[in-house]
Amino acid sequence: MKSSQIRVGIAGLGIAGTEFIANVEKHPNMTVSAAATRDPKRREQFEKDFNANAYETIEAMCASDSIDLIYIATPTELHKEHVFIAAENKKHIIVEKPIATSIEEASSMIEICQKNNVHMLVGHSHSFELPIIEMKKIIDSGQIGDVRMINNLYYNDWIYRPRTPEELDTSLGGGVTFRQGSHQFDIIRFLGGGNVRSVRASTGRWDLKRNTEGSHSVWLEFENGVTATAIYNGYDHFHTTELTFGLGEGGPVKSNQPYGNSRKQIENTLSLRMKSNKKIVVAINQFPPNGIIQLIILFSV
Template sequence: MSESNPAIRGDSFAFQKASAFQIQRGEMPVLGVGIFGAGRVSGGHAQAAKSHPGLKLIGVVEPDEERRSRFTQRHECEGFASHRDMLERDDIDLILVGLPHWLHAPLSIDALNAGKHVMVEKPMACTLEECDAMIDAADRNGVRLMVGHTQQFFAVNRLFKGMIERGELGEIVLAHQTWFKPFGIESRPPWFLDREKGGGMWLMNGAHMVDLLVWLIQSRPVSVKGKVTNRIYQQKADDSTSAIIEFENGVYATIAHSGFKPTGAGHGEELSTELVGTEAVVKMLSYQNKGFRMVGGAYEPVEVPERSGIVEEVGAFVDAIQNDAPSPISNDHARIVMEALLAVEESSRTGREVRLD
């Protein structure tokens, strides 16, 4: 979740091996890349653009002058104060959007209307109407839109996804997710403390949690019940959520997520996902890149490939564009995640189960 996370920073195995990969790619056209936002996530976007042989990083849009200047120097690219100036450039084909959530839809739509491909960070937008307008803009302009659900590119998550697809867990029966992390209020930007601007832990991190569940369980949520609260920090945005999600294939999943108030040193964070199947019980720790399988009543570690994340995600999207293949993450999937996130908020407001079928 933070830039200190290697999967977000982009120093993964694909980055280190980029030059060998480059030689194999031959004559593929190179896409010019523009980045919207020079905040926490954008270092990972820059690394991805610089490490992929089919990409050339051209510039970044960032209204904050100091941040813009630091970014352009560090990544040796141009700086733009307004996204409209960048969108006039013919040498930019792909925009990587790392913006406050309330700006995802309007600025992505501007980019799509300018004929650029777009990878926008999660969550897709703030409302389903915005999601639909983004998908429509991509279709109308004949360009690609993909939402960056990075968890699908984390090595440990991919390992277990493969096991599920090969039937090694049998049928999945239930899932249980927890993620407790320090809220980090001292370093949070103002937009994050305001739900009107898409702020709060639920949209920020719930997007990862629900994405993982939908992807691993391979089914869509049909009912949710949840409570989204701000009892710890009492900001205009949430800090803690509990939810239960029923999936179309009969699986139930529980989610417990909190941005707690740290007391003392040594507070880590971890997104833990446990799956109970008819044949096996497993657990993945996304950020530690560790996996476990229950053997005789206790978890035993399984071997996990080297860490991966945002570099592989951008690479997979670019490969799909260049080979005219389907995007690795569909817009239907991203919209389903958004629908479930909003439904948990609605359930919290009304105190009722929200059905999605």
């Protein structure tokens, strides 16, 4: 290991944690040095794969002198506790979005990092994507004038895709506003070029069988005078790709699905379950990928 490398410890070896490991391995100035998980099989596999220590607790991992930075990929309701542990052990922090489920928790996390003189970065990844970076370059160049309005529309089937229980529980950071709005608002803030002065919003819970926020309408005003709207609807009534010639977030959409396809998948599964009175496991590949895209319209003068 080079002395200039940042030594990373991974808190949580679920989907987010394991995906992050692959990116760390590609980075010339970072190395995976440790992980923490309660699952003994995952600890054993991690140690074999990376020749690094795997701990049962985050406390034990953060006490190690061989780690510079902790990536917190644990459930949202544990973020505050784990940030405090990392900060008090003088570790820099990357914490998954959303940072927390309340302003009070988020503020306390910022304060503990400031107190211990460590950096904390929240994992809003979309504002680092190349199309968004290019938008920012165009704005900063001044070639289209000053941005005055930003409008962001996002319609898809998020609420009806396969979800873990916490993704459908607002108190645990579930629903589109916590899960997807954090990306949406981060992009708008990045392009808006300043701090937000005021926020007005309304959220929708329109399917009590999946009782969390499935939509929101937000109006933001920046200190520099820019205004923005953020619309998100995950109820599978319309897909934004219909406005973008079939181009989605990951490129061209493979197929145009029938209206409400994901909702019908859920309804059909529930119907079969009731008829057979047996537990049915819905495989992820039963839900083919949908085209989704961030449609951002910039108005300038």
